Amino acid sequence: MFKRLCAVTAAALLTVASYAAAVEMREGHPTTYTVQRGDTLWDIAGRFLSKPWLWPEIWQANPQIENPHRIYPGDVISLAYLDGRAVVQTTQAGPRSEPAITTVPLSDIEALLRQSSVVAEFEDLPHVVSIEEGHLRGVDGQIAYVRGLEGASVGDTIMLVRPTHHFRLPASRRITNTIPTELDFRGDEAYRDVRSAWGRDLARGESLGYELTRQSLARITQVQGEVALALLVDGTAEVRPGDRAVPAEAQPYDDGFLPQAPTSIPDHAAVIGIADAGLAGGPKSVIALSVGSADGVKNGTVFSTWRPGEAVPDDVMHANRIAAARDKVQLPDEFNGRAMVFRTFDRVSYALVMDSIRPTQIGDTLKAPDATQ
Helix, strand or coil: CCCCCCCCCCCCCCCCCCCCCCCCECCCCCCEEECCCCCCHHHHHHHHECCHHHHHHHHHHCCCCCCCCCECCCCEEECCEECCEECCCCCCCCCCCCCCECCCCHHHCHHHHHHEEEECCCCCCCEEEEEHHHCCCECCCCEEEEECCCCCCCCCEEEEEEEEEEEECCCCCCCCCCCCEEECCCCCECCCCECCCCCCECCCCCEEEEEEEEEEEEEEEEEECCEEEEEEECCCCCECCCCEEEECCCCCCCCCCCCECCCCCCCCCEEEEEHHHCCEECCCCEEEECCCHHHCCCCCEEEEEEECCCEEECCCCCCCHHHHHHCEEECCCEEEEEEEEEEECCCCEEEEEEEECCCEECCCEEECCCCCC
16 A cells, blocks of 8 residues: 555444435436446445435335345345435345445455554564574565564464554645655654755654554564564565564454445545555545544545645736735635545544546545535
8 A cells, every 4th residue: 555554453343324314316217226246335326326425325225135234246226215215115135146245346455454554653563673594585484583572472473564654744734745754664754755945844744643564474483582583474575674563363354334424524634645655546546544533534434535726826917926926816626536434543544535536636635525615
């Protein structure tokens, strides 16, 4: 991702609340629809509802759907509405011979669900000091020497992760191009994101957390003093000195997300990273947001992303450049698309771009999913 990451906290199965709001259906929608292979709940709702994040409304007219996160190819679902309210009608369930349809294509985010995490601090975590026979990198079948695993026992399984990026708020709300700061093997900031003519460091705003990337699982084979020997198993990348050790836990995760509008949006809410260190993202891209559970964000929270409008001089009204610069016109923000959160930490969350009309970039602001300006 901004590379890949660590441990996943088990998520509780989301339940569905009944919505009181009336539903706006697209013109010409049918009264029933047969679920097709390759559909997602968001796709179906986007085809027939004006607000696709309100697809739980569809369930009100479909009592045959026992689990709202499980519909199957061949299911016939009712799309009958009167004055914006669901009309319950008899439909049928399809065969259960194929995998269930999910909210989003899990193949786009499964790796991150299993391998990504953001932590406030990592300096006190146990760390790899060396690889067997002095190798610079270690792979499956080799031994990593880990310092600081007090209390570890032979047979324990650990996860080795790498601090890769430091997420920060921009130093100023006027600065929207700050990128996550890369970390070196010690976890120190490898460089500063200097983009101004005056050499100011634009990435010195408030810390939001450090991204950790899963490198490998390892099994403790020997403990001697403060050093443990860990046999690398099930690696997704090479291990090197400086990688950190965390407990390896079972990683079940919820594959159903209940779309919902945010209860509130703080002023600092913005896109702070694009998957794979990209400069821009489109539909099905993973993005990092500067809000998390501390801001009331939950898995399933839907935001719209907006390109901040610039303040431009009015050279038409003013021939004098200085006068034009003093009389700047604030351009409006421009809508990009919508993204749904699927992984939440304290100050940072990851979201999947569900639909867009222009690329999503670092510095784009977050608003309510149905915001108009």
